[in-house]
Amino acid sequence: MPASSGINGRRRIVVFDLGGVLLQWDPRHLYRKLFPGDDAAMEAFLATVCTEAWNERQDAGRPFADAVAELLPAHGDKRALIEAFGNRFDEMIPGAIDETVEIFHALKRDGVPLYALTNWSAETFPSARNRFPFLAAFDGIVVSGHEGVIKPDPRIFRILLDRYDIAPHATVFIDDNPRNAEAATALGMHGIHFRSPELLHAELSRLGLLQRPTSPPSR
Numbered sequence: 001m002p003a004s005s006g007i008n009g010r011r012r013i014v015v016f017d018l019g020g021v022l023l024q025w026d027p028r029h030l031y032r033k034l035f036p037g038d039d040a041a042m043e044a045f046l047a048t049v050c051t052e053a054w055n056e057r058q059d060a061g062r063p064f065a066d067a068v069a070e071l072l073p074a075h076g077d078k079r080a081l082i083e084a085f086g087n088r089f090d091e092m093i094p095g096a097i098d099e100t101v102e103i104f105h106a107l108k109r110d111g112v113p114l115y116a117l118t119n120w121s122a123e124t125f126p127s128a129r130n131r132f133p134f135l136a137a138f139d140g141i142v143v144s145g146h147e148g149v150i151k152p153d154p155r156i157f158r159i160l161l162d163r164y165d166i167a168p169h170a171t172v173f174i175d176d177n178p179r180n181a182e183a184a185t186a187l188g189m190h191g192i193h194f195r196s197p198e199l200l201h202a203e204l205s206r207l208g209l210l211q212r213p214t215s216p217p218s219r
Contacts, residue, residue, distance in 0.1 A: 011190050011207050013171040014107055015160065016138075017151075018118040020176035021194045022100050023093050023132065027055075030091040034081055049075050050085050058086070059119040061148040089124040090131065099197030101134055106210055108137055116141040117160050117173070119150045140164045151175070152183035161187075172207060174200065 019025030027046060035042035046052075049071060058067055064086030071082050107114060116138050120128070122145030129135050142160045144150040151157070161168060168188030175181045181191035192203055204210050 011170055011172045011209065013113045013115070013166055014204075014209060015115045015117050015166075015171060015173045015184075015189070016104065017173075017175035017177070017180065017194070018116055018120065018128075018135075019093075021174055022097055022104065022134075023128065024095055024097055025093050027085065027092050029094050030084065030088055031081075033091070034084060045078070045081060049078055050082060055085070056119070056150055058121040058123070059144045060150045061122065061145050064121070064123055086121075086124065089121075090127055093128065093131075096132055096134070097197065100194075100200065103197060103201055103204065103210070104134065104137075107204070110210070112209060113139050113166075115139055115160060115164060115166070117151065117156065118142070119144045121145045151177070151180040154183060154187060157184060157187050157189075172204070172209065 016022055027050070028042065031042045031046065032039070035045070054067065054071070058064060068079075068082050068086070072079060075082060104114065114137070116135070118125075118141070120143050122143060125143050125145065135141070140160075140163065142156065142163065144156055147156055147159055149156045149159075157173075160166065161171075171184075171189045172192060173181065173184035173189045174192045174194050175184070176194045178193040181193040183191070185191035190207070192200065194200055201210065
């Protein structure tokens with residue numbers, strides 16, 4: 001069955017975000033080690049130095065060396081903390097979200113075509129591929145750092161759809177960022193804002209994508 005096919009108009013393809021859906025990504029997993037016992041200082045650092053907007057530029061293709069160089073004139077005293085963001089990126093991912101991975105494997109067993117669309121630096125993504133073998137089971141993965149554009153920009157969704165010949169009307173898209181889920185819906189996909197494995201299991205069952213009887217994942 002081509003990836004763009006549906007059965008009786010049903011959604012038959014699933015696209016996963018990775019960080020926050022299948023993988024436990026959060027910079028705080030690393031920076032709590034670097035700010036021991038001082039969550040307030042950690043949060044101030046992440047809010048004013050290595051910010052979400054700063055990190056998104058690496059997701060869009062900027063090298064970490066350039067990202068560090070940008071911050072040093074104003075934050076030279078924090079060089080080691082800034083460099084840690086790229087050098088110790090793996091420590092921001094202590095493991096997979098096992099309950100969601102169980103859902104992933106259930107879909108795979110049922111023959112559902114599975115893809116990933118992730119905002120991720122091209123420099124740090126290869127390590128995640130090596131650490132988490134289930135990523136090799138995807139039928140295709142689009143990494144923003146390789147494409148030079150990030151979600152929720154419609155262009156990266158179109159890269160995924162065009163590259164793998166995926167029809168939006170046949171597709172479910174899952175992301176922990178509601179803006180990304182909304183962007184997918186605007187393009188004709190069924191966007192799901194991921195809140196928990198339990199709620200995802202219920203929604204995919206409602207859509208008829210979990211074909212075999214399975215128990216909802218539990219923590």
